[in-house]
């Protein structure tokens with residue numbers, strides 16, 4: 001039995017928005033064509049996240065990611081998708097200055113990559129920008145709670161919205177929904193707060209380290225595939241251990257090369273013995 005998305009025409013922002021309170025929305029990140037092809041079969045939404053900077057480029061955080069990087073990975077992912085809605089992250093420094101700056105860069109992302117929406121981080125303070133974009137044909141997914149581009153302000157990747165802080169995160173959710181975002185990612189907040197937000201606002205909530213009660217879930221695909229043996233945050237469930245498997249495979253290859261067991265007879269090409277002098 002296949003869970004998640006039924007094979008269907010391309011998912012659109014209004015179609016996703018209509019899933020509020022309905023069947024859970026399945027989301028993952030992708031940065032390359034083959035992974036996009038893989039996740040497209042199971043996901044409603046595929047995010048070209050700025051996590052690409054840490055996952056594929058070895059950056060220490062997402063702050064060094066550029067518009068050009070998002071365009072390059074966005075184009076690659078576009079080639080692998082048939083039906084999932086593709087959302088591309090707006091990198092740090094490309095939307096915070098003004099709604100006009102955000103529009104220019106969001107339009108570039110949509111034109112160059114063919115994505116159906118952009119995602120940007122921030123709550124109430126970004127509401128005017130979200131309104132500006134959504135009134136100008138740019139569908140927006142908002143991102144609140146732990147917003148990784150603010151890692152230095154937060155002093156680390158800490159749970160947000162505990163205790164008295166919960167009201168501010170709730171207000172962020174209400175503000176981005178009122179401004180016209182068609183969905184909101186809620187990252188690393190207490191379960192009870194994510195439940196409250198999900199019940200309170202009329203757009204789908206997509207949780208990551210949030211709550212099973214959210215309207216959908218998202219994870220970084222490399223995390224849930226277990227690509228990084230030493231990276232085990234609490235909110236990530238590993239559905240495979242590909243990092244460990246890959247390490248075993250590379251070690252076996254190295255051993256066989258050193259022992260001259262690879263390539264074996266079945267991996268080399270034959271010819272008539274006389275055609276190669278000295279053979």
Ligand code: KIV
Pocket residue numbers: 029047048049050051052089143185208218219220
């Ligand atoms: O960049 C990213 O991958 C994200 C997530 C929500 C996982 O923003």
